Amino acid sequence: MLDRLHRATPYAFLLPGLFILGTLLSVPLYKVIEYSLFDNVIIEQQPRFVGLDNYTELLSDGGYWSALLNTAIFTIGSVFGHLVIGIGLALLVNADIHPRARTLFRSLLVLPWIFTAVVVALNWQLLLNPFGVVNYSLQAIGVTDEPLDWLGDPDLAMWSLLLISTWRGYPFIMISFLSGLQSVPKELYEAADIDGANFLHKFWHVTVPQLKPVIYGVALLDLIWTFQLFPLVWLTTGGGPGRATEVLSTLTYRLAFVDFQFSQASTVAVTILGISAVFTMLYLSNESRRTRG
């Protein structure tokens, strides 16, 4: 009896967690999937079951495919930007310089990650305003003749958003890569030095192979987060001008709270869930490989 009680104890400790997860995760998840199978939920007191009609309608909607393409561009562009800038800065702040200077640079460079999306969006709106610092500087050095509407020109808005997203997101990659760098055995670099390897040789043939699982893992995690990113896009461009920066998360919000089409919004949300689930499985399988070593 005591033995059975002893074996049950861990499960009792799991109960509160399972209850919270069950309530906070499963119920909303179930409701969103359920809503996507009905017509006009929330608007209608008695919504009608329509099966997969909402999905059929969504797949024939040009707006959805355009938002999906924008999401792909935004996600891939952002993750690429985060990796390049994050890894580059991690290598720089890992350099053998005065410890105080190193701490100062590391603290300063991590700042963009600390700011909330609202602060980031407002600051960049001011910087990129036609009368803002960026336009003033570009005109002063003769790159442009007149102010550009970075966030209001359909040809520039996505590039501007990528710049802002890269600035906001690189610290996560930088910190992850920096901690990975500490774990690379110094002997490998010493051996490479003896072989006459330069900085690039050591980076490509020692650092990257050693940190490949870390890079792959954080890139996938970043991919999952960026794919669903809502506040930064909504607060910076609102998906505009036109629908030039409309991504799946802003489309979901627009359908729900602007157009009051909650079933269609749920349908888009379910497709985001499906795609995110694929990325999550890839991430988990990578983590499992890393753990097995």
Added chain:
Amino acid sequence: MKRAMLAAVAAAAFGLSANALAATEIEWLQWFAAEQNADFYEGLVEEFEAAHPDIRVKLVTQPFGKVRESIVTNRAIGVGADVLGLNMPWTSEFLELGILEPLDDYLALESNGFDTARLVQAPIGKIDGSTWMVPLNAFPFVLHVNLGLLERAGFDKPPMDWAELKEMAVAVSRLEDGVSGIGMPFSSQPPANGPILTFLPLLYSAGGRIVDGTTPDFDNPTVVETLSFLQELDEAGALTPGVASRTGGVDLEEFIAGRTGFLISPAVHASAIVARNPELDYRLVRVPQNGSKAYRVHGWELGIAADSRHKDEAWAFIAFLLSEGVNARLAEASSALPGNLDALDDDAAANDPVFAAQRDILENDEPVEELRQAPRTVASWSVMTEEIQSMLAGDQTPEQAATRVQSRWVDLTR
């Protein structure tokens, strides 16, 4: 002695908690305190609670763009505020969702401390046979003018018609880098309501409308004429650069900072302008006309949530806010006219130029409020914003923009 003091403290605590338990709590969701002095609204709540010890009011303040979303979400999950801060253009979609409680029975109560006939009429007009909201205050959409910039540009009085507006805005834009004639906030950012802030007041001043009864009517000649005027202003260099990324908030801030000659927005913004830049040589005038003396009337409205469990208490609070003395203070705090016209302070209206100008417009011009019964109003703003952006980017003509808005708006109503 110690025991007696403890007993007194315990009795007081018990008394207080018993009072708190007995009191009914109602929630007031609004954005007014976010735009004005929040302490003023907290003071009003305290004053009401002192007069009604059985009712407690929880003041919930959110930005304007968030309130509509909160009301809809609250309704979906069956919780939320009892007294709702409302915007007239939300009416038809809120009625479709069953969010609002009809107020006719409450308005007929003899105990009300105000006369219904003396309320500003625009928001209380019946829809589906009932009244759904009452006016806390009222104000017209106006042209805010930076007289200092105008003088530097060689003009000594504000524009009266579209031709003068264009001429003066172009001249102000040419003054120096960083200064422009007039801003047009056509950003897609929420609430993306630039067209109803600036385009509609211009349209009404030309005698145009965008709704025929309850049906979208955007592709009419006056709409095209007004869109063409926007395009002319843009091509002449009168508009602030970056209309497609400019929000209403930025537009107001730039005017307050003295970098814009003109601003079309609600008259209620006068209080922020005067308070935040007392040095500005500022005047408020009617929107320049193009054949019509019509103006867009607006205000902050109040309603009761249909699923509120404390509707009587909610009405008691609304009646308090509409009572003459309280409503007069509310109007003064918001630089607007009172929702209850008995609360109008004649001396203030005569002596304060901001009040006097508003009163002149309200008494002599035709008020227009056509968004209350318009279908899918908020979604239609986004459509107008996108098509006007495209027109000003040179991707389509005013005629095409009008046709596209009409077609997309009709699609939304299906």
